[in-house]
Amino acid sequence: MELICGMDEVGRGPLAGPVTASAVILPPDFPVEILADSKKLSEKKRLAAVDIIMNRALSWGTGWVWPFEIDKINILNASLLAMKRAWENMSVPMVPDAILVDGLYVPPIVTDIPMRAIVKGDDKIHEIMAASILAKTLRDLWMTRYSWIEDGYGFEKHKGYPTKAHRDAVEKLGMSCIHRKSFRISSSCCPSSEQPSIIPS
Numbered sequence: 001m002e003l004i005c006g007m008d009e010v011g012r013g014p015l016a017g018p019v020t021a022s023a024v025i026l027p028p029d030f031p032v033e034i035l036a037d038s039k040k041l042s043e044k045k046r047l048a049a050v051d052i053i054m055n056r057a058l059s060w061g062t063g064w065v066w067p068f069e070i071d072k073i074n075i076l077n078a079s080l081l082a083m084k085r086a087w088e089n090m091s092v093p094m095v096p097d098a099i100l101v102d103g104l105y106v107p108p109i110v111t112d113i114p115m116r117a118i119v120k121g122d123d124k125i126h127e128i129m130a131a132s133i134l135a136k137t138l139r140d141l142w143m144t145r146y147s148w149i150e151d152g153y154g155f156e157k158h159k160g161y162p163t164k165a166h167r168d169a170v171e172k173l174g175m176s177c178i179h180r181k182s183f184r185i186s187s188s189c190c191p192s193s194e195q196p197s198i199i200p201s
Helices: 043-056 067-073 075-088 126-146 164-173
Strands: 004-010 019-025 059-065 098-102 115-118
Touching (some): 004 075, 004 126, 019 075, 019 126, 059 075, 067 075, 098 126
Antiparallel strands (some): 004 019, 019 059
């Protein structure tokens, strides 16, 4: 049996909140029919899937990178760091046969385990699908709970993404503690300057 650790992150596009990544190793008898790219599942189906993932995965972990860190190292590096932290936070230490990552880059993990980035991996690899579902669900829940602290921004609705209502709230209230100050909040969700190179492994 080949053990695969799938990794994915969510939260690159929002103007506020953390980048969240998850890493998941599934058993051979996992019910893969419940999995898909997290963006293609309803919130209800994601919540149901997360419960099964947490209970039946051989190991799983989640990593968080916070807005002040994103502002320091840029969003690409923050995404890779979140995946590194997810790997370090695995619930059961395991040595999979390979680490497969959604996207173009692999995180700066020091290991002899083969790592490979797969474009649209969250639509192809079950372990990456599971990581995508876990990361998105946990980040959405965090943003909803944070809205209890600063309730004027509508974080429970848009989860920090650049909707008109979100931008209007920032124009009215100013930035919250979790807004990414390196992002152009009033006009674009893109960083205000070019991204530096990827952090070394």
